[in-house]
Amino acid sequence: MADENQQTPQAQLERLAQTFAQETEQVSSASGVASLADAEKRLAALKDLRVKFVGKKSELASLKKMIGRIPAESRSAFGQSVQQSEALFVRTLDDAEQSLNAYIQSARSARESLDVTLPGRRPRQGHLHPITLMRQRIEDIFVSLGYAVEDDREIETDFYNFDALNIPEGHPARDPQDTFYTTDGFALRSQTSTVQIHAMQRRGAPVRMIAPGRVFRRDTPDPTHNPMFYQVEGLCVDRGITMAHLKGTLAEFVHRLFGPETRTRFRPSYFPFTEPSAEVDYSCFSCGGPGCRICKWSGWIELGGSGMVHPNVLRAANIDPEEFTGFAFGLGIDRTCARIYQLDDIRLLFENDVRFLEQFR
Numbered sequence: 017m018a019d020e021n022q023q024t025p026q027a028q029l030e031r032l033a034q035t036f037a038q039e040t041e042q043v044s045s046a047s048g049v050a051s052l053a054d055a056e057k058r059l060a061a062l063k064d065l066r067v068k069f070v071g072k073k074s075e076l077a078s079l080k081k082m083i084g085r086i087p088a089e090s091r092s093a094f095g096q097s098v099q100q101s102e103a104l105f106v107r108t109l110d111d112a113e114q115s116l117n118a119y120i121q122s123a124r125s126a127r128e129s130l131d132v133t134l135p136g137r138r139p140r141q142g143h144l145h146p147i148t149l150m151r152q153r154i155e156d157i158f159v160s161l162g163y164a165v166e167d168d169r170e171i172e173t174d175f176y177n178f179d180a181l182n183i184p185e186g187h188p189a190r191d192p193q194d195t196f197y198t199t200d201g202f203a204l205r206s207q208t209s210t211v212q213i214h215a216m217q218r219r220g221a222p223v224r225m226i227a228p229g230r231v232f233r234r235d236t237p238d239p240t241h242n243p244m245f246y247q248v249e250g251l252c253v254d255r256g257i258t259m260a261h262l263k264g265t266l267a268e269f270v271h272r273l274f275g276p277e278t279r280t281r282f283r284p285s286y287f288p289f290t291e292p293s294a295e296v297d298y299s300c301f302s303c304g305g306p307g308c309r310i311c312k313w314s315g316w317i318e319l320g321g322s323g324m325v326h327p328n329v330l331r332a333a334n335i336d337p338e339e340f341t342g343f344a345f346g347l348g349i350d351r352t353c354a355r356i357y358q359l360d361d362i363r364l365l366f367e368n369d370v371r372f373l374e375q376f377r
């Protein structure tokens with residue numbers, strides 16, 4: 017039989033009081049606390065001790081239950097001893113908890129207080145993204161040529177995305193494989209030409225504007241494609257506007273962007289919203305003609321598409337094509353950016369890796 021069972025309840029209570037004193041000594045005194053972490057550790061240990069010594073399943077609780085079975089002559093004395101011990105345990109634990117909490121509180125507020133004499137930490141200065149820098153250069157050139165900068169919504173109705181741009185139902189550009197449709201009749205714009213329609217409807221003719229912004233197409237990302245990219249489209253509508261104005265404007269644009277020696281070249285092309293239409297190239301800014309890696313040894317770099325605004329597009333914006341004519345053009349901002357900075361992969365522009373972006377201050 018275990019020793020414990022042969023003890024009288026009185027002896028058991030005395031032994032319990034001794035054990036309590038020993039075990040609480042390590043955690044109860046806040047004076048020996050070494051750190052905030054130490055105090056928090058002691059506080060947790062204190063919780064365990066409370067369960068062990070005054071909990072419902074503690075030895076003290078079972079001693080309390082014994083009171084009734086003690087012989088009548090010593091019952092009242094034993095009952096008092098149990099009560100005194102319990103009061104002592106609870107008080108000791110409460111005091112310890114209080115002083116540990118006080119320590120923790122003052123340690124925390126000391127840690128959070130501010131030393132105003134310390135030198136401040138200078139935040140790292142950011143800078144604009146290369147696409148933003150490129151967009152601003154393009155905007156500056158056209159603003160100085162008398163163009164307004166317009167922006168508009170990125171989710172469009174079929175009317176603005178297609179119908180008004182003379183892209184009829186059944187045209188491959190309307191294919192869900194190329195366009196991000198949202199709910200019925202809405203799609204993420206696949207070109208910023210949509211802004212031209214809004215602007216013409218709002219201002220009427222004459223109008224001279226550029227629309228830089230994001231467009232969306234269902235392309236699989238690869239070194240030269242991204243499903244979201246930046247375009248800038250330009251529009252000039254007035255009386256007597258001809259293809260010569262278009263050529264002169266884009267020639268002036270590349271002179272200002274790449275230097276006065278830059279030449280332009282127009283190749284016949286087809287777009288639903290312009291007639292006639294042309295692809296525009298400019299002479300390579302790096303080699304100037306003989307050919308190099310940047311121009312893929314052709315001497316020319318593609319700028320974008322252009323043409324005379326189709327009469328149907330003017331009509332969709334309530335402008336009389338008998339009175340007004342206009343030209344329009346579009347180019348990729350990120351693509352131009354990638355060319356200028358000689359990036360092999362256009363996706364680098366969208367990954368937002370600071371180590372990469374820091375090169376373009």
Ligand SMILES: [Zn+2]
Nearest residue numbers: 300303308311
């Ligand atoms: Zn070249």
